[in-house]
Amino acid sequence: MQTSALRFQGCSRGEQPIPSKLFFQTPQDLxxxxxxxxxxxxxFPVEHLKQIRELKDAVIDRGxxxxxxxxxxxxxxxxxxxxxxxxxxxxxxxxxxxxxLLENAARGSEGNIYLIGVEAGVFQKLYAEASAAxxxxxKVRRPSRSFKAALTRNFANETLLQLIGRYRxxxxxxxxxxxxxxxxxxxxxxALAAAGSKSPVLILGETGTGKEVIAxxxxxxxPRAALPFVVVNCAAIPENLLESELFxxxxxxxxxxxxxxxxxxxxxxxxxxxxxxxxxMSLSHQAKILRVIDGxxxxxxxxxxxxxFSGRLVAATNRDLxxxxxxxxxxxxxxxxxxxxxxxxxxxxxxxxxxxxxxxHLWFNKIAGKKxxxxxxxxxxxxxxxxxxxxxxxxxxxxxxxxxxxxEAFRVEHIRALWLSExxxxxxxxxxxxxxxxxxxxVDHLNHLRQIQELINAIRENLSPLVRRRxxxxxxxxxxxxxxxxxLDELDLLCHNQERFKANSPSGVAPALSSLISSMKYLHILLxxxxxxxxxxxxxxxxxxxxxEAVITRAADKLMRMI
Numbered sequence: 075m076q077t078s079a080l081r082f083q084g085c086s087r088g089e090q091p092i093p094s095k096l097f098f099q100t101p102q103d104l105x106x107x108x109x110x111x112x113x114x115x116x117x118f119p120v121e122h123l124k125q126i127r128e129l130k131d132a133v134i135d136r137g138x139x140x141x142x143x144x145x146x147x148x149x150x151x152x153x154x155x156x157x158x159x160x161x162x163x164x165x166x167x168x169x170x171x172x173x174x175l176l177e178n179a180a181r182g183s184e185g186n187i188y189l190i191g192v193e194a195g196v197f198q199k200l201y202a203e204a205s206a207a208x209x210x211x212x213k214v215r216r217p218s219r220s221f222k223a224a225l226t227r228n229f230a231n232e233t234l235l236q237l238i239g240r241y242r243x244x245x246x247x248x249x250x251x252x253x254x255x256x257x258x259x260x261x262x263x264x265a266l267a268a269a270g271s272k273s274p275v276l277i278l279g280e281t282g283t284g285k286e287v288i289a290x291x292x293x294x295x296x297p298r299a300a301l302p303f304v305v306v307n308c309a310a311i312p313e314n315l316l317e318s319e320l321f322x323x324x325x326x327x328x329x330x331x332x333x334x335x336x337x338x339x340x341x342x343x344x345x346x347x348x349x350x351x352x353x354x355m356s357l358s359h360q361a362k363i364l365r366v367i368d369g370x371x372x373x374x375x376x377x378x379x380x381x382x383f384s385g386r387l388v389a390a391t392n393r394d395l396x397x398x399x400x401x402x403x404x405x406x407x408x409x410x411x412x413x414x415x416x417x418x419x420x421x422x423x424x425x426x427x428x429x430x431x432x433x434x435h436l437w438f439n440k441i442a443g444k445k446x447x448x449x450x451x452x453x454x455x456x457x458x459x460x461x462x463x464x465x466x467x468x469x470x471x472x473x474x475x476x477x478x479x480x481x482e483a484f485r486v487e488h489i490r491a492l493w494l495s496e497x498x499x500x501x502x503x504x505x506x507x508x509x510x511x512x513x514x515x516x517v518d519h520l521n522h523l524r525q526i527q528e529l530i531n532a533i534r535e536n537l538s539p540l541v542r543r544r545x546x547x548x549x550x551x552x553x554x555x556x557x558x559x560x561x562l563d564e565l566d567l568l569c570h571n572q573e574r575f576k577a578n579s580p581s582g583v584a585p586a587l588s589s590l591i592s593s594m595k596y597l598h599i600l601l602x603x604x605x606x607x608x609x610x611x612x613x614x615x616x617x618x619x620x621x622x623e624a625v626i627t628r629a630a631d632k633l634m635r636m637i
Contacts, residue, residue, distance in 0.1 A: 075099065075125040076239065079118040080197075080204055081111070082172045083254055083427045091117070091169070091204045092256055092427075095239035096189075101132035108155055109245050111254045112185040112431055115172045117160070117200065120191030126157050133157055133189075145175040149188045157189035165199045168192055183448045185434075241266040247291050251284055252435045255425035261288060264417045268388075269296035273414025274367065277390040282467030283419035285390040286350060292388060293346040301345030301385075306338045308359075309351035316359055318375050327376025337374060339366060342385040352412070353393030353404060364408045387412070422465040429458045429469070436470050447482040456486045460493060523626050526587070530619050533561050533594070540612040551601055558598045565591050586625045593618050 075098060080091035096116055098104045126133055136148040136158040149156040162168045168190075175188060192200075238259045247262055268275045269292050277285045286305065293303045311319050318327075322337030338347055349355075355363070366372050367387060371380035389412050398404035422429065437449050462468050472492050476484040479492075536557035539550050565587065593615050600608035 075122060077118050077122045078201065079116045080200055081254060082115040082117070082169075082176060083113070083431070091172075091200065093201060093204050094256065094259070096122075097239040097242075098129070101129050103242060104129055104132045104155060106243065106245050106248070108187050109248055111187050112434070113176065113179055113187075114254055115176060115188040115190060117168060117172065117190045117192055117197065119194045119197045120159055121194070123157060123159060123191045126189060145171050145188070145190070146178045149175060149186075149190075150179060150182065150184060152186065155187055155189060158191070160190045160192045162192050162196055165196050165203070168196060168200060180451060180454075238263055244295065247295055249435075249439075250291050251287050252432050253425060253428035254431065255420070255428050257420040257425055258428060261417060261419055264415070265292050266295060268292045268415050268417065271415060272386065274386075274412050275388045275415045275417060276409075276413040277388065277417045277419060278395075279390075279392060279419030280421050280465055281392050282465030283421060284466060285392075285419055286348065288417060288419060289346075289348045289350075289388045289390060293348075293386070298345050298386060302342050303346050303348065304338050304342045305348045305350060307350045309354035313356050313359070316355070317362070320359070321362070321372050321374055323375035324377045327374070331376070335374075339372065339383045339385075340374075340381055342383075344384050344386075346386040346388055347383075349387065349389040351391055351393075352389040353391035353395055353398060357403070357405065360405045360408050364405065364411060367408075367411050422462045422469065426458055429462070430454050432466060433457050433469060433473065436466075436473055440470060441474050441477050442482060450485075452486050453484070453489060456489050523583070523629055526583075527623065527626055529561065529564055530622060533619065534616075536561065537597075537612065537615070540609055546605055551605060555598060555601045558594055558601070562591065562594055562598070565594065583625055583629050586622050590618055590622055 075096065077096050079094055079096045081094040082091045094116075096107075096118060098107050127135055132155055134152050134154040134156050136156050138159040139145065139148060139161045141161060145158070145160075148158050160168065160171075162171070172188075172190065179186070179188075238256065241263055243259075243262050243266065247265065251258070251262060251265075253259075265288050275289070275292060277288055279285050290303060293299065306319060308316065318331075318335060318337065320338050322335045322340055323331050325331055325334050349363075352363075362372070366383045369382070371382050373380055393404075395404050395409055399406045399409055422432075433449060433454060438444055438446060457469065464471070472489065475492050476488050480488045537554060539546055539554065593611075597608055597611055597615060600611055
C-alpha cells in the first residue's frame, strides 16, 4: 500500500500535521514502519483501508467509529497496529480527535501508531491546510521568463522530500537516527541511497546533528558492512601528525617513528574511510587527499612504495565550505570531488516535534536503561521548550547529567538548572520569563564569566613548565609561545564580547581582562628573548590570574543576586 497521509506527532495542540507518505506491503514492512514512528497517528483517505486489512498478522480492524465517541477507546492499548474508519465529516473535528488520542497515549506512555481513514473530501482539506502551513511564502527570481513554475524558497527541499518512501528504512537505521519529521526521513532515504552507491559522500550539518551516525549507517547498510569502517577526526589530530595518521609511516621516517604504522587509507582496504571535520584540514593535506580520491597512488611517510586506495570515502564538516572556498581556505576541486552525494543533517530546532521521541529514545537506550522510570510529561514539555543549540548531543548531555545527579525521578527544576549551566547557551527556554532589564540576558553574563574561567585554567595548563622551573627545551618554549598566542586570540575575543555587557555588566571584569592581556603579551616577548626572565615573570602572572578569578567570583555573585 502506498498513499499520501498526514502525520500527527506528540500531543501539543499547537502542532500542525505533516504531509507524508504511507508505504508498506507486508506485515514486516508495517512493523518496521511502526518502529521508526513511535506515538504517531496517520490520517489518510478511507478507501485505502481495504489494503490495510490484508496485513492481518500486523493490524487490528476497529471498524467504524461512532460519531459521538472519541478515538481513544477504539485505538489505545492494542498489541497490533489499530486502524479505523474515522467517520468524520469535519476537518476540525479530525484534528481535535487525533490530538486528544495522542494526549491520552502520552499519558499512558504508549508508543504505538494509529491509522485513521477519513472521507476523501475531509482529507483533501486537511492536506491542503497542512501543505500551506509548511510552505514558505514568497517567490524568488525566476531563472528565465519562459520558466513558468512558481518557485518558492523551499522548492529544492520540497522536491527532495519526494524521495521519502522510496526506500524501506531498516530497523537498524531508524533506531540509530531517530525522528519522524520530514527532514529526518529525507536524511534516512538519502543515507540508504548512498549506501548502495560507490560515490563519495559529503555530510553537512551543525555539531551534534548525527553526522558520524549517518556515515556509520551508510557503511553498515551497504555492501561493505563486513569490511572496516575507519574514522579519522581531522580537527582532533595535530597537523604534523595527520599525514602519518592518514597515510602511515615507516620506522625511522621521523623522530619518534619507532615502528611501521599502517595509515587509515591502507587500513580501510575496500571498506569505508570517514573523514570527520574535513573543513579543518590544511590546504597541503587537502591536496594530498585529492590525489588519493582521484585514484592516484600514495606512499607512506618515509617510503617510496606506492599504494592504491580502493575503499569508499565519506566526509563531514560543520563548516561553511563555500565561504571557505571563496577565502581560499578550502580547495574547490576537492569540494566538488567529495560531493558525489550531499546529505544535510537538520538542526534539532528545525524539527522540534521530534524532541519528545528523541529524548525518550536516549533515556531508555543510551542513559537510564530499558527498565528505567519513564520521563514525566512535565519534563518532556520542558525539553521541547529549548532551542538546543548543541542539538541531539546537547540534549543527551543534559539528560545524562540529570540522571547522574538526581536519578530517575529528576524534575523540571533540575533540567532548568542544568540548562543554565550549559556554556554554549544564551537564550532562556520559551517556558521561562525573560528578565525585564535592558541589554543581554543575565545568562549571557554568566556564560561570559565561565568562558573566562575556563581560559584561565587553560593558561595555567599551557604555562605549567614555567611553574616547575626546570630547564626548558627549545621545543617546549616554542610550544608555550604558540599556546600564549592562541590564548591571546581568545582573550581578545572575550574582551570584544565584553563590550556587549557595558550597560549591565558588574564592574571590574573589563579592566582585569585588559590587564591580563598586557601581562600575557609581555610574557610572550620574554619567552622569545629571555626564558629566565619569563620564569620570574610567571609569579606575577599567577598572582594576576588569582585576582582575575576573584573578580569573576564577585561578578557572578552580583549577577545571581539580580535574578
